[in-house]
Amino acid sequence: IYLKIVKIQGEDWCYQSQVTCGGNCTGPDGWATIVRRRTLPDGCLTPCKFTGFPACHSEDPRWRSSGAIQGSTAPPALGQGWRSWIRIHHRWRTISYGDWCYQSQVTCGGNCIGPDGWTTVAEACGGKAQSPINIVTRRTLPDGRLTPFTFTGYQEAFHSFITNNGRTVQVDLPATAKVQGGDLAVPYKAVQLHLHLGKDGGPGSEHSIDGERYPMELHIVNIKEEYNSLDEALKDLAGVGVLGFFYEQSGSSNKKYDSIINALNTINIPNSNTTLSDVSLDMFIPSQSNMTSYFRYQGSLTTPPCEEAVVWTVFRNTIPLSRQQLAAFSRLQFADGKPMVGTYRPVQPLNGRLVYRSGSQVILVSTLLLITSVISAIVLPLPK
Numbered sequence: 001i002y003l004k005i006v007k008i009q010g011e012d013w014c015y016q017s018q019v020t021c022g023g024n025c026t027g028p029d030g031w032a033t034i035v036r037r038r039t040l041p042d043g044c045l046t047p048c049k050f051t052g053f054p055a056c057h058s059e060d061p062r063w064r065s066s067g068a069i070q071g072s073t074a075p076p077a078l079g080q081g082w083r084s085w086i087r088i089h090h091r092w093r094t095i096s097y098g099d100w101c102y103q104s105q106v107t108c109g110g111n112c113i114g115p116d117g118w119t120t121v122a123e124a125c126g127g128k129a130q131s132p133i134n135i136v137t138r139r140t141l142p143d144g145r146l147t148p149f150t151f152t153g154y155q156e157a158f159h160s161f162i163t164n165n166g167r168t169v170q171v172d173l174p175a176t177a178k179v180q181g182g183d184l185a186v187p188y189k190a191v192q193l194h195l196h197l198g199k200d201g202g203p204g205s206e207h208s209i210d211g212e213r214y215p216m217e218l219h220i221v222n223i224k225e226e227y228n229s230l231d232e233a234l235k236d237l238a239g240v241g242v243l244g245f246f247y248e249q250s251g252s253s254n255k256k257y258d259s260i261i262n263a264l265n266t267i268n269i270p271n272s273n274t275t276l277s278d279v280s281l282d283m284f285i286p287s288q289s290n291m292t293s294y295f296r297y298q299g300s301l302t303t304p305p306c307e308e309a310v311v312w313t314v315f316r317n318t319i320p321l322s323r324q325q326l327a328a329f330s331r332l333q334f335a336d337g338k339p340m341v342g343t344y345r346p347v348q349p350l351n352g353r354l355v356y357r358s359g360s361q362v363i364l365v366s367t368l369l370l371i372t373s374v375i376s377a378i379v380l381p382l383p384k
Contacts, residue, residue: 100304102167104342105334112336115345118304125306130348131299132206135314135355140295145183146358148292152187153177154281162263166270166335167303168343170194177281179222179243182313182358183296188222188241191230193284195219196302199341201249201326206302206344207314209246214318215326216247217344218284219302234307237298241311245285250320256283257321261328270335290317297355302345 014025100121101112118125153176162171173190180187196217198204203213220243223233233239259279266274285291293316300308332340 101334102343103346105336105338118306122304122306124300124308125304127300127306127308128351129299129308129353130306131302131310131312132208132345132347133297133299133350133353133355134208134211134347135295137210137357140355140357143183143296143356143358146294146296146356147181147183148288149182149184150180151178151282151288152180153190154285157278157280159275159277160279161273162260162267162276163273164267164270164332164340168194168196168340169264169267169329169332171276173220173281178225179241182294184241184311185238187225189225190281191221191223193218193220193281195329196344197329197332197341198326198344199339200330201323202341204342204344205246206347207244207246208347209316213344214246214248216321216329218245218247218319219243220245220281220285234301234305234309237309238311239309240301241313243285244312244314246315246318247321247326248318249326250322252320253322253325254320257325260284261325264328264332268331268333270333270337284319286315286317286319291315292358293317294358295355296358297353299348299353 012025013031014027016027016029018025019027099111099113100118101114103114103116105112106114113121153174156174156176158174160172160174162169170192171194172192175189175191177190178187179190196204196206196219198213198215201215203215205214205217207217208214221230222241222243223230224236224239224241227233227236227239230240259276263274263276266272282288295312295314295316297312298308299310299312300306301310330339330341334340
């Protein structure tokens with residue numbers, strides 16, 4: 001039996017002197033259950049080679065005897081604590097952020113840790129304000145403070161790299177691109193944008209609307225203007241502002257995406273990049289007049305470290321791409337060489353959080369116009 005044992009962080013273990021009737025901590029008699037909960041199968045854990053130890057042979061009776069192995073160069077007996085030799089190999093390992101993967105990459109005997117195990121990669125992934133979520137429109141609350149945004153620098157052309165980093169397609173953005181308004185407390189400056197992908201137009205978005213996933217989802221990641229890095233912004237509960245956009249299949253090509261689609265042909269292999277020249281942020285998103293309807297909630301990064309420091313804005317209006325354009329993204333590859341598809345985290349529970357929607361001011365204006373029309377009809381004298 002080969003086990004990969006994850007470094008235990010924040011577990012409720014304690015010493016026997018701390019155990020009380022009805023207490024919450026787990027004493028030495030229960031430590032094995034803590035370790036067992038945090039172990040992950042790993043088919044790549046092959047038998048170790050020991051130098052200066054007796055041969056690890058299942059038929060060697062010394063490996064089944066109690067006490068230290070006689071006539072061997074095994075470690076010295078440690079009192080009564082050594083009662084038998086156990087033929088189980090363990091590898092102690094500290095999980096890092098680099099070990100996580102999407103469910104579409106998880107295989108029997110594979111090395112990566114899918115969404116169900118992300119809490120072993122980053123404890124915050126088990127928090128109470130995680131993203132993405134399923135937005136149930138009838139349960140959203142109107143908020144008149146969610147006014148249209150002001151975008152600065154979105155029309156300015158820039159040069160950057162588009163990169164296949166083995167998990168997504170990413171474009172670094174100039175900090176001169178900023179967004180404010182929409183009840184954001186301060187201006188936020190752009191850091192990068194990336195995509196979450198389905199397969200040939202199949203479900204691929206992270207957020208869903210009334211249970212429906214879209215083929216792809218674009219995230220424009222911004223941080224408060226006062227911060228110098230994403231890491232710094234993540235220490236603030238509202239330090240990061242992400243703008244989320246859905247894609248939808250269209251009967252015609254979106255010409256604005258031609259340069260991006262062409263670039264994909266040169267970065268299908270992981271850790272490859274190419275230059276994007278003379279592009280602007282408004283090429284990636286709907287026109288500003290079509291971005292007045294959106295949802296707002298407090299959440300997290302959707303990948304490890306899953307820090308709960310994100311003000312989410314998810315727009316209703318979609319970005320159209322043809323079937324052929326959507327399929328071009330499916331030709332990208334993960335770091336393991338598999339097609340880069342299904343790059344979304346399962347939706348997370350709201351845990352009492354509220355989701356707000358913009359547009360209440362439009363409803364109020366429409367209602368006022370209706371009331372005015374009714375009053376006018378009553379007051380105006382009837383023709384004789």
